[in-house]
Amino acid sequence: MSELLKNIDARTKLAGTNKLEILLFFLGLDQRTGRRETYGINVFKVREVMRTPVITAAPEMPASVEGMVSLRGALVPVIDLAKYSGISAETPREIMIVTEYNGHTQGFLVEGVDTILRLDWSKMRVPPEMLTAQTGGLVTAVTELEDGRLVMMMDVEKVLSETTSIDNEIMFRGVVALDRPDAIVFYCDDSSVARKQIEKTLNVMGVKGISAVNGRSMWEEMEKTATYAQSVGQPVSKFINLVLTDIEMPEMDGYILTKRIKSDPRFNGIPVIMHSSLSGMSNQKLGLSVGVDEYVPKFEPQRLSETLARRLGVAGTPEALPES
DSSP: OHHHHTTGGGGGGGTTTTEEEEEEEEOOOBTTTTBOOEEEEEGGGEEEEEEOOOOBOOTTOOTTEEEEEEETTEEEEEEEHHHHHTOOOOSOOOEEEEEEETTEEEEEEESEEEEEEEEEGGGOBOOOHHHHHHHTTOEEEEEEOTTSOEEEEEOHHHHHHHHSOOOHHHHTTTOEEOOOTTOEEEEEOSOHHHHHHHHHHHHHHTOEEEEESSHHHHHHHHHHHHHHHHHTTOOGGGTOOEEEEOSOOSSSOHHHHHHHHHHOGGGTTOOEEEEESOOSHHHHHHHHHTTOSEEEETTOHHHHHHHHHHHTTOOOEEOOOOOO
């Protein structure tokens, strides 16, 4: 498996083609259902797969956080995905998937890994509302394998946001406030956690936002807006001031969405900001290659607000969060 993961940078050639590669893994036989489900994580987020090392327990950690390990001198938190997901599995979690996003590294304990699968984002479907409600948004996309198995893509960002001690009040301090009640930002992300953070950032800024769960839904909303703008004889930029897009999304990813926007004359002059946890230089370069105007890492509200303020053409001033 380590050989499969060695050359992740080479996989960046998939960007712009609406394709991805996912690592399939198992969390164990659920004693409640008698089923062993298959899950997936985008290979771009995976640094390595290894046998679970000795874990040092730490006091006062969330129930699903087993502790920490030392990897090449760096302390890495370790999360038991079965415990986090509420799966009652008795089999040992002997494999650790080491993931990296937004410059942070963490280990996920799993029962085992299967293989790396290459497929088209169009084959990844938004999960039914019933499943989304039942899992609390943990599953962001579902695809069917040739053998009939369903693979559920986990929202890594949701897992990390709920297992790390991030002070949300501190995160939003210094967010730039704008006197632009007329500004409208279109944003899309398949992660409910990410959408909520964007929404909160925009609210603190005093900017309106229109959200979508993936690139396809965003594109449909933009086309409707363009049609309306034409019917009233106004430029589309009057109704869409900026587009903020994630990279990884089912049905249509952020690269394809950006390509469509930048190749459509109706949306000339509307900036597209890529907002992603895939913060490596290779991903930023790929975003720029399809026409992205800027790249902002996720979960940094201050940087996001500063970028939005500059792109919306107004110099804002920092504003503290209102008292809760």
